Amino acid sequence: MPSVDPRLRQIEEKWQARWTASELFKARADPSRPKYFVNVPYPYMNGYLHIGFGVTFLHADIMARFKRMRGHNVLFPQAFHCTGMPVLAAANLVAEGNPAQIKILADMGIPESEIPSFSDIQKWTRFFPDAARKDLASYGASVDWTRTFITTSLNPAYDRFVRWQFRKLRERGFVKTGKHPVIWCPKDQQPVADHDRYEGEGEIPVELTLLKFPWRGKFLVAATLRPETVFGQTNLWVDPDSTYVVARVDGEEWVMSRSAMEKLREQDRHVELLEEVRGELMVGGKCEAPMIHRQIPILPTRFIDQTKGTGIVTSVPSDAPDDWIALKTLREDAEYAHRHALNLDELRKIEPTPIIRMEGWGPLPAIEICEKLGIKSLDEREKLEKAKEDVYSSGFYRGVMLENCGRFAGMHVAEAKDEIKREMIQAGEASTLWEASGEVICRCRTRASVKVVSDQWFLAYGDPDWKKKTGDALSQMTLHPDTVRKQFEHVLGWLNDWACTHHAGLGTKLPWDERWVIESLSDSTIYMAYYTIAHLTANPALDPATLTDEVFNHVFLGEGSSEEASRISGRPVETIEEMRREFEYWYPFDLRHSGKDLVQNHMAFCLFNHTAMFPEKHWPRGFGVNGFVKIGHVRMSKSHGVALYLRDVIREHGADVVRLASAQGGEGLDDPSYDDEFAASAGKKLLSLIDYAKEHHETRGEWRELDAWFRSVLHRTIRLTAKAMEGMWHRTAIRLCYFDLQRQWTWYLKRCGGVPNADILREFLDVETRLITPFVPHAAEEIWEATGHKGFVSTAQYPEVDVSAINAAAEFAEEYMHQLVEDVREIIKVTGITPRRVTIFTAPAWKRRVYEMAVDISLRGKAEMGDFMREALQSPELKAKSKELAAFAQKILESMRKMAHENLELRRKTLDETAMLRESIKFLETELGCAVVVLDAEAPDIVDPKKKAGQSAPWKPAIFVE
């Protein structure tokens, strides 16, 4: 891996040191200046910063730098996030000596001897924020570090802020309590979080439907994930060799497995064991199936797993591979049937009923998939699992209920599923049972189940009034890019109550019930407000305990007086007033920028909670979103092993280059790609710009048309770049002010024989430096200093557009010159001639006359050949040329038909083509490497053996190469 050019590194370190020394980015309220407050979600501190965060952060930094140059007092703070499970889990893993976790740390370059210290949570919360801060500083971040902080109760001031916020939310009715299923260890009597599991990471509670089959005054209870398949029930399965229980559940007598009864106990049901019953006893009987109300036989099978569901299964052989194979086995096993006193003829009458139609499948998908996979026996568990998975997911997403499904016929399965379940529950034919989506074993080696806790706290995002208010807030916001608006609107509608407390993890305890810890996303919704006062809360001379609710109420909500808040809290009145001033000045934030993955949770929560906590004038003004970073063409992810640490890429290429490559990778909602090859080549280009600015150049004082052209380009570039910057179209801006402008400069130099006008050179360097500052601030500072400026370009004024410099005619003329060179080259290429001389024939006076007339007539409206000729023939001069006139006019009018109005206008301007060519002969000769002659096509004595001169037209001269 090539390392960054030492000169670039040196430049970066030099300017970073100077920025720090001069506290350039420290921001304090200053009512005499307009403010701009920008921030990004704090990154999570379980490792070094990734390039993905780097990209998101960069867009905010670019905006901060741009606004600073536009005269704003800019606040760009940055804190670090430690709340939640990951840090805790990682520290625990280190303590246990977990090899994978130790490898992760070792791969980060942390010395082996230091790794054991990471078993302490506080090591993480100090080490990584420190590292992140250094990484960002070396990235050229224009952050006010006086306001940095970490989250969780490890930061008592922030902790008090979160507590205040939750008390307020509760007081205002935005927090509510309710039932919630959690994976639960019956031995430990507590929830089993992912990292506390011996087995079953990622498994979640799922709700099964319990179907109730009336049988001898009791109910046989079967569990299913597919209530919509009740229309295809043919029989019921029980395990004859198992013992079931009869229990009174909420007043009814249910027959089920013992484990099912125990699960129900944890789930807020009233359960009482009555007696045991052998499965064998049920076999051979009949019971009434729910929904379809038909008598179906109770049959024996051995495929039932007593730990899952209820130990009783309803049979839908059309759509459940297990059921089909079980049925088939039973029909073929006369001995088994006989043993259970079953009538084989009766069994053979049982036929699967098609109930769901799905594209790509026949009417009986279970049978189809079993045949396809060659499943013959219930012992082929793996194949059966796959078969089930296939049928289930196809059915769920693409299935439609058939005509025999009553009022659900024609409904999509995804929709029918819930409706059917609801209807059966209402009719008393069904109930529900929570179960883990897969087996979960607690660390204590106990099998976990699902418990429904009844005191779970929620943020009431499902509340219609709150949604409405949040929608209003959204409609007033600026979004970058605006295309995310639809997504936001959709998310606001879809969000439901959010479980905002946990039993484990780092964070702030729920103020009114300290058994709970506030969940990580929930405590991070309005902390942008905290940034405005963070530097004041961090004062070590003041006890954080003086940050009472009265203080926050006054500072953030303007309630009460500062004196009163001071008296109650014991916090000096001046600091309270200063906090209030900072908040009032900076809030709301103008832009919060993040990756698009946060739209549907964090960004939406942020908006919700702002409307709950603050008056309308303090609601967020703008959100920005970018895509997921790809490394080359591969999406970055830890599991794929393609993840880059910000520090590493900076070390490799240098901060400015990484910034350029990151901002250049993509804009809008596209996933930006970080292109290493681009980064590798970008440093050279940047250095050569610095060198160019530092060198002395031969200049001239004389003013040429060409200089007007370049000024036009320069000022148009300023205008377009500034517009792109405002809309956060950063890649577009880089293209305009960096790549395009420098290319134009190269052309300009070629055109004036390498000797630029002195004023133009100065203006170019001056404007270019300021335009690129937000992207490559270190290089820009270096150039700024080298070109004799005092102070920092980081705080210089953004270039202003001189509208009078923008000159479309000059740019048209230059384009013409460019086109001419291209044309000659094309001819040389096609003919293979090595040119000794190029003759350029300009159009004769009469053609120019025709051309002008054609422009006029085209500008007026549809240019008809007839009208044109009538007009042209009135001129005696043209009448004399009538033969050539018609052909020429035809061609000209044709070409003009496709031109936009402004293009036509330009052609009407009286630019002197011949004079331009004559002035440019030297340039053309260097460019083409041979002699160049410019002649009037109808001048006497021309040398034109190939009869090319006749092709000449205005702005399209004839060319003869020899």
Added chain:
RNA sequence: GCGAGGGUAGCCAAGCCUGGCCAAAGGCGAAGGACUCAAGAUCCUUUCCCGAAGGGGUUCCCAGGUUCAAAUCCUGGCCCUCGCACCA
């Protein structure tokens, strides 16, 4: 399936809203040349096909349609990416 965003030359990507000098910007890669003892760097040129004259042909996921004119507008397909939660 639902919601959102996409499909443009070897790759990345602009253009699409507001149809017309669009064979379609720019970057990367590649090829040739200049410079150099040489390499690197830099600069120049080329990079859909055909062409000994600036031209012609076929293109912007596919199939239709609207229009004098479609990468751009409309209809219908196909394909890709992300999200679908109580987790950062």
